[in-house]
Amino acid sequence: MAETLTDFIASQEDLVQEASLALPHQFSECTYSRGHIRQAVYLCKTCPEPRGLCAACSVACHTDHEQLELFPKRHFRCDCPTTTLAQPCALRPKLEEPNSANSYGQNFTGVFCRCGRPYDPHAERETMIQCLSCEEWFHESCCNLRERPTSREPTPEPLPQKAADENEEAAQDDARSEASSSGLPAPLITGTEYESFVCAGCVSSIPILKRYAGTPGALMIVRKDPSSAWKRLELPSLDEPVLAIDDCESSAAGTKRPRSLSPPDATEGGVSKKSRLSSPTAAAEEPSPSLCLAPPLNPVAQEVLTGKPNASVFGAGDIFLEEGFRDRWCRCASCLPQLQAHPFLLEEEETYEPPEDPDSGLSLEELGMRALERLPRDKAIEGIHAFNSMRDNLVQFLRPFAQEGKVVNEGDVKAFFETLKTSGDTDGEA
Template sequence: MDTTTNDAALDPACEIDEDGEVVVTACSFLVAQADLEREAAEVLPGKFDECTYDKGYIRQPLYACLTCTHPPLKYRQGAIRPGPENQPATDPAGMCYSCSIECHAGHEVIELFTKRQFRCDCGTKRLLLPAEQGACCRLKSARPMLAKLENAANVYNHNFWGMYCSCDKFYAPEDEAGVMIQCYVCNDWYHDSCIGKLPSEDEYEDYVCRACVSKHAVLRYIDSTMLRYGRVEDGRVSQIEPASSASIPDTSTEGSADEPASKRARPSMCRLRPDMSAIDALQPFDLFLADGWKSHVCTCIDCMREIEASRLVFLVEEDEVVEPEDDEALGESLYESAMKRLRTMDHTRAIDAASAYHSLSSSLKDYLRPFAASGKVVKPQDIQAFFELQKSGH
C-alpha cells in the first residue's frame, strides 16, 4: 500500500521503494502492530469495560477531561490547550479509569492519581459527552436519567484543572525537575521545593500538608513518641519532639479486632497531646508521620465525632484503593483475542462467523495474487475497489 512521504517519516511501518514511492510492507506492518499492542498493554494494564459508578464513593484512580470541562480563566494559561478566553467555565468533574478510555478517547485527559471518597461523574450532570457523541456515559448508556444527577458528596479542587501544590502550577511530567509527594489527607501533591528539605524516605511513612494540619486537630495533636512533626523554616525541616505518652493508656484496640474502629466502644480518655497551645504556636508546619502512626489516632467520643464530621474515617478504618480489574487478555495479540472471543460464541454463530471470515480471506488472497506476481504496489484505491466488489456481490 502506498502513502505519503510525511507519513513515512513518522510511521515505522513505512518504507521507500526503489522508485522513491512510499510503501508499507506486510512484514513491517505486523512488526509495527506488535509494538503498538505491547505499548498499549503497558499503558492500559486493566480492564476498562465497567464503570465504577455503582460502587459508590470509593478510593480509586481518577482522571479529568479538559475537552468536556473548561477551567476558570485563572487556570487556562497552564492547560495544554487553554481554549479561548470567552469560553464559559464549567464545574470540575472526575471520572474512573474505564470511562477515561471508553468515553473520552481522543480527548485531553489528565491523570489525577488516587483520590478517596469519590464517585465517577461521567454521564452525570457534571460530565456529559458532546452531543454528537451521545450525552450519556457509554458504559451507562441504558441509564440516561444520570444526566440530571450530581454526586453531591464528591469534593473537587484545583487538581481537576491539572493544577497542584500550594504554588498552583500545572503538572507537566516532562517539566518537573524535582519530586512531588502526596498529602495523605487531601490527596493534593506538593513539590519538594515548595515544602522545603524533606526527611529521608525511611524516616516517615506518610506526609500531611500544612493546610490539613491546620484544619484537623485530631492529626495535629496526636500524642505519640512514634510521630515526627516536621516544620518548615527557611527551607529546613526541624523536628518537634512530642511529649511522652507513657502516662496515657492505649485504648485504641478496645472491642473486636474485626469490627471497624468507628463502631467499637469509645475510650473514655482522650489521647491527644496535652500541650495543644504550644503546638499551635509552631504553625504553620507539615507532618511527616512515622510508620504505625494510625494506631495513635484518638478514637474517644469527641475525636470520633470530629473524624466523622470531617470525613476522616479512613484514619481509623481500612483505606483500600479500588484498582481496575486485571485484564486477562493482557499481552495477547488482536488475533489471539479475536480467536478467544470466537470460542465463547454460540456454536452456530461461531461457525457462521468462521465461514464468513474464511470466504473473505480467500477472496482477498485471490484479488491480491496478481499484485504479488507482478510486484505491483497495492494502493488504497485498490483495497477500496476490493470492498466495493464485495458489496456488489461479485
C-alpha cells in the first residue's frame, strides 16, 4: 500500500509518542549507590548468573539480552556493577562486592507461584497477583479463585459483547472485564474487591495477620471437602461467642472494633481497587494499652490455618485485604508492636522510580535540535552542513515525483539513502 510522506511522518511521530509513554524516565544512573531500596527488578536470562538488575541497567547495559521483569522487590540492590555478573556495567564501571543482603527466591530462576511454573507472557492465560509480604507472584487458580485452565495456550480473543440487552450488559460489565483478558470466568473474588493479597505462608508466619484472617476486610476462600466447590468464607455471626486470643493480654481481647462505617459484607463486591498512599494515624503512635479492638477470631479461618489432617474445612489460607485495611488494624499495646515488625502493614511503601526524561515526548525534530545544542561548536557546524546537504539532495530527489504526481514508496526511499551511503563511501576513499 502506497504511503504519502505526510503519512510516514505522522507514523514516526506516533512511534515517538508511544516510546515516551512506555519509557518516560532517564536510564543513566545505576541505583547501586542508593543501597537496598524497593525498586523494579529485572532478571537477565542471557547472563548465566541469576541476578537482578535495576531499570537503568536493564536498558543501558543489557539491552540486547533476554530479560524477565520481576516487578518491585523491597530491600534490593542492583547486581549489575558487582563481581557476580560477567557483563560489565556501562553506568558504573567500578566493580563492587556481591550484594549479600539481597534475597534471591525462585523468581530469579524464572519460576513463580506455589506451583513453580515458569512465566511466559505470550502463553500465560491467568492473572497473577503479588503477595504484599513476600512479594512472590501467584496464579489466581493456585489461590483457588478460579478453576485452573486446561491448557497453557495463548490468550484467546476477548469475549463478544452482548448488544441485545443493555441492562444485562451493565450488570455483567465488571465480571466481563475480569474475564475478558484471559477468556476465563470471573474469579470468586474480583480485583476490585481487595487492595492487597497475602499468601498463606506469610499469613501463618505473621501472628497479627493470622488472627485477622476471615474477619471483616480479610476475605478467604474455603471448601468443606476435596470434592466440594470453592467458595468465599462467610463472616462469623455477631451473636457467636468470642474466642479467646492468647497473645493479647487485654481483658477486652476479641472485642469488636467500633467503626464509622458498617463492616463490608463478604458476599458483596467491595470498592474499586486503586493505588493510594496511606500514613499511620495518630493512634499508631499512641496505642491504648488497656483495650484491644481486634475483631473476634473466625473459627473456620483458624481451622484452615492450623492445617489439621482431620479438619472439617479446607483452604490454602490466603487472605485478600479490602481497601483501607491499614486504617482498620487494632493499635493496642499488644497489636501495634506486631504491626511495626512489618512496616508494610502500617504504611504503603515507596518504590523508587528513575527521574523523568526531559526529552520524553519531544518530536524527532526537537530531539535533533536538542542533540545539536549539546555538541561542541565545531561539531555542531559540521552537523548543520551535513543536514543542509542531505536536505538539498532530498529536495532534488523528490522534485521529479512531485512534478509527475508519483507516490514515493519504500523502495524509492531506500534507494535514496543507498545513494547517499555510496556517495559518502566514495568521498571517504577520495
